[in-house]
Amino acid sequence: MPAGGRPTVRSRRLGGALRKYREAAKLDQQHAADHIVGSKAKISRIESGQVTARPGDVRLLLELYGVEDPEVYRQLEQLARDSNKRGWWVNYPWALEPEYADYVTLESDATYIRTWQPLYMPGLLQTDGYIQALLEAGVKAPTSEAVERATAGRRERRKAIEQDGARYAAVVWEPVITAPMPSVQVHRDQLLHLLNVAQRRNVTLQVLPLSEWQAAHRASHFVMFSFGAEPAPEAVAFDSTTSTVFVEDLEDMAKHAEIFEELRSAALTPTQTLSFLREQIASLTDSEREAE
Structure with a gap:
């Protein structure tokens, strides 16, 4: 049975x-069960994820x-071997809520991650300063321990797209880049990153x-x-106010x-985006000099 x-x-x-x-x-499931000398119920539990198939059974099926x-x-044989594999996040008890663990598992397993963010900096691109600013903007002021836990966990997550890691493509709306942040220092550091x-x-x-409003x-x-x-895509995730929603329906994933x-086509090219970032960084530097 899967862990937990x-x-x-x-x-x-x-x-x-x-499936x-x-x-x-x-x-049908009975054909599959007969082939691995198991029961129809076992095939049903495997296909629902309630139990993990052994690599040998995966090959036979x-x-x-x-x-x-x-x-x-x-x-699929590797997935069978890794189904109960413990990730780095088991060392962070605060990160073991089922939805969070599922999300980080997807992130760590992925070979290609694509994200659209019109409001926040994409999670895997956030600096420690930006994360702290987000936490401080919350309803309840975070403790220094909470900030350290959050930034430490995010540093681990960022490893997913370090050099030669998963392919990563992000489209962000312009206000994510240009809207004022709590300090010019946080803003400039984030854009430099x-x-x-x-x-x-x-x-x-x-x-x-x-x-590009539409x-x-x-x-x-x-x-x-x-x-x-x-x-x-094999999974899509997005946050609601209180939880993370996962989409695995083929039609929904195709739509996303x-x-x-469409967003990539409407956006600046990667080269244009680099130029845009450099202009914004220069603008922030100029504004900081004027304030001195």
């Missing part, structure tokens, strides 16, 4: 993939379903101009995750992918 007695995001991904291949092969792509075998990260080989950053209102915000060589491509 509940489906994990990895066990759900594995089960969903196996997809079984249905494509037009076989894929053979039964007529899957020939060796990359599919590799990915963006400028640096945006020049990594695996990162693409684009700013959507303020004038494109900016196609969706509030979201993060898409892909896990293989193909860019097709379509919206993201």
Whole structure:
């Protein structure tokens, strides 16, 4: 059974993939159960993520379903091995809420992350100063310990897109960049960080101009995750006021992918975005000199 007695995001991904291949092969759960000398109930629990299939069973099922792509075998067998794998976040008890753990698991497993953010700096691009400013803007003033926990956790999460990490593409609306922040220092440090990260080989950053109002209102915000060589999204997440919502419906994911491509088309190119960031940094520096 997945750790904690509940489906994990990895066990759900594995089960969903196996169900997809079984249905494509037009076989029922009893066929699958007979092939691995198990029960129909076991196949049902595997496909729902309630239990994790063993790598050997995964291989047998894929053979039964007529899957020939060796990359599919590799990915799903690895997913079976990793379903109960403990990540860095187990050392942060405050980060073990199920939804947070699921989100960070998706983030750490992904080969391609795409995000649209019209209001906040994307999480994986936030500096420590920006995170602290967000916390201080909350209803309850954070303790120094809470700030340190949050920034330490975010530093761990940022490793997902460090050089040669997951491919990462972010589109942010212009006010995220230009709107005043609590201090010029926080603002400039954040933009300098963006400028640096945006020049990594695996990162693409684009700013959507303020004038592109219609494109900016196609969706509030979201993060898409892909896990293989193909860019097709396999999970979408977005925050509500009190929780994180995960979307795994194929039609919904395809719609989010379509919206993201529309946003990218309407946004400044990556090269134009770098120039835009440099202009904003220079403007902040000039304004700070004038204030002295």
